[in-house]
Amino acid sequence: MDNKIIQLLNHADLRITQVRKDVLTCFLENNHALSSTDIEEALTTALDRITLYRTLKSFEEKGLIHSIVDPNNTTKYAMCEATCTEHHHHDEHIHFHCTSCGNTFCIEETIPSVHLPTGYRISNASMIVNGLCSNC
Numbered sequence: 061m062d063n064k065i066i067q068l069l070n071h072a073d074l075r076i077t078q079v080r081k082d083v084l085t086c087f088l089e090n091n092h093a094l095s096s097t098d099i100e101e102a103l104t105t106a107l108d109r110i111t112l113y114r115t116l117k118s119f120e121e122k123g124l125i126h127s128i129v130d131p132n133n134t135t136k137y138a139m140c141e142a143t144c145t146e147h148h149h150h151d152e153h154i155h156f157h158c159t160s161c162g163n164t165f166c167i168e169e170t171i172p173s174v175h176l177p178t179g180y181r182i183s184n185a186s187m188i189v190n191g192l193c194s195n196c
């Protein structure tokens with residue numbers, strides 16, 4: 061686990077700190093997206109909100125994680141594909157929101173292309189499918 065984390069941080073060109081290691085561990089230990097509250101609760105050492113916020117922001121900037129706003133308006137974060145790099149995210153996949161446990165999952169399914177009227181341009185697209193996950 062530790063090796064993988066160090067590899068990821070090196071790859072993202074981020075200095076290795078305990079906080080970054082701890083937060084990244086949370087993502088690797090869960091198969092669903094995490095809100096900042098989920099991470100705070102999962103961490104054994106208390107972390108102030110600003111440090112956590114900055115850590116998540118730097119991970120997002122460096123292409124390690126992407127954010128999802130779930131149907132309850134909660135911002136959640138999930139690990140990116142290895143193809144994501146600084147400022148170049150390729151997370152055009154569908155997210156699944158479980159209405160029973162409330163967890164959000166990344167689904168390996170690309171958002172279908174949308175045919176827009178002339179003059180319209182897409183800047184980004186997100187798609188959330190609601191239902192029950194395999195645990196519920």
Ligand SMILES: [Zn+2]
Pocket residue numbers: 123124125126140141144145148149150151
């Ligand atoms: Zn990404």
Ligand SMILES: [Zn+2]
Pocket residue numbers: 158159160161162163192193194195196
């Ligand atoms: Zn569920």
Ligand SMILES: [Zn+2]
Pocket residue numbers: 126128138151153154155165166167
């Ligand atoms: Zn995702």
